[in-house]
Amino acid sequence: MSVARNSTASGGKNYDSIMKILLVGDSGVGKSCLLVRFVEDRFNPSFITTIGIDFKIKTVDINGKKVKLQLWDTAGQERFRTITTAYYRGAMGIILVYDVTDERTFNNIRQWFTTVTEHANDDAQLLLVGNKSDMDTRVVSREQGETLAAELGLPFVESSAKDDDNVNEIFFTLTKLIQDKIDANTVSTGNGKGGNININSSSAKSSSKSNCC
Amino acid sequence: MTTAKCSFKECGCNIIAVDYSKLVYLPAAVLDDYQLMQSTKSTDVDVNTKGPNTPFTLVTDVWAFDNIGVSKDIPPSIAPETGSQYTFQYENDQWDLVKCVKYMICAECDRGPIGMVCQIMTPDKSEEQMVYMLSLQSVQV
Numbered sequence: 001m002s003v004a005r006n007s008t009a010s011g012g013k014n015y016d017s018i019m020k021i022l023l024v025g026d027s028g029v030g031k032s033c034l035l036v037r038f039v040e041d042r043f044n045p046s047f048i049t050t051i052g053i054d055f056k057i058k059t060v061d062i063n064g065k066k067v068k069l070q071l072w073d074t075a076g077q078e079r080f081r082t083i084t085t086a087y088y089r090g091a092m093g094i095i096l097v098y099d100v101t102d103e104r105t106f107n108n109i110r111q112w113f114t115t116v117t118e119h120a121n122d123d124a125q126l127l128l129v130g131n132k133s134d135m136d137t138r139v140v141s142r143e144q145g146e147t148l149a150a151e152l153g154l155p156f157v158e159s160s161a162k163d164d165d166n167v168n169e170i171f172f173t174l175t176k177l178i179q180d181k182i183d184a185n186t187v188s189t190g191n192g193k194g195g196n197i198n199i200n201s202s203s204a205k206s207s208s209k210s211n212c213c
Numbered sequence: 214m215t216t217a218k219c220s221f222k223e224c225g226c227n228i229i230a231v232d233y234s235k236l237v238y239l240p241a242a243v244l245d246d247y248q249l250m251q252s253t254k255s256t257d258v259d260v261n262t263k264g265p266n267t268p269f270t271l272v273t274d275v276w277a278f279d280n281i282g283v284s285k286d287i288p289p290s291i292a293p294e295t296g297s298q299y300t301f302q303y304e305n306d307q308w309d310l311v312k313c314v315k316y317m318i319c320a321e322c323d324r325g326p327i328g329m330v331c332q333i334m335t336p337d338k339s340e341e342q343m344v345y346m347l348s349l350q351s352v353q354v
Contacts, residue, residue: 014230014277014279015276018276036282036323044322045248045325045326048284048316048318048323048325048326050291051285051287051288051291051315051316052284052285053282053283053284053285054283054285054315055282055283056280056282056283056320057275057276057278057280057281057283057320058280058320059227059279059280068276068279
């Protein structure tokens with residue numbers, strides 16, 4: 001699916017930039033919960049839960065710019081290792097998620113990191129997330145998460161999908177990292193008009209992969 | 214232009230800017246046939262809501278939405294029953310609503326469905342396209 005269409009039915013575009021963001025990690029780490037709540041009530045009908053969510057679009061304000069995010073979840077495909085290169089294509093942000101109550105999912109992050117760096121764009125911004133931090137059955141400490149993040153050169157946050165503000169904060173943090181990178185690039189390539197950003201532009205690609213500070 | 218918002222007060226998430234000059238109207242039975250949520254709070258929608266038709270805002274590009282959740286393809290086993298073929302006017306052409314392919318929900322609170330992604334076709338089947346139809350009776354405008 002193309003993520004670089006600028007027109008809308010109502011005429012000109014109503015955003016400054018758009019970003020495709022992916023959630024990856026083992027099954028059961030709560031990736032879906034970062035995207036969809038499983039609260040069922042009269043207006044959260046079970047047939048929607050059954051069908052599942054393909055993606056969400058969320059708009060955030062970053063440095064005065066209206067940024068539209070398209071958030072994708074692998075939704076179980078990881079069980080069959082069938083996540084294709086197509087899934088990673090065009091992704092500007094990738095969230096690697098593990099479950100702090102399940103050490104196996106934490107240990108598998110290295111594998112996910114390898115897969116992601118193989119398939120994703122070189123300039124994709126990664127973020128490591130330790131999910132379910134509200135659970136008292138935690139086995140992976142915050143320090144362990146921080147250590148791994150430092151080793152892989154990734155920014156790191158812990159999250160609880162039960163807390164909406166916290167979840168939105170994750171998307172905001174990642175988006176800001178990407179937007180800052182775009183802004184820096186736009187300036188350095190000398191075509192900074194401070195306005196529209198063409199994410200298809202190959203000149204916007206950064207040669208640097210490191211996110212380490 | 215007005216912004217359509219989630220009809221639940223505790224949510225109120227911005228969904229899309231509605232261009233009133235480009236609304237499409239379908240027979241109100243479409244809401245039940247396609248199991249769309251019907252908000253009781255959107256009674257101040259356009260007066261045209263009253264009567265046999267219900268308004269939708271139709272866009273061809275999903276990026277027109279500020280915040281929206283889009284479901285996966287609806288499997289045939291739970292595809293909505295469509296009592297009749299729906300026909301509507303859109304940009305001076307007549308279109309048939311062929312199939313509801315996906316549902317749309319609020320991106321914040323996940324309530325809905327508030328709209329659908331539909332395959333539409335001209336009656337002579339010469340043109341076909343996929344469109345996003347947000348039911349204004351399922352949101353606050």
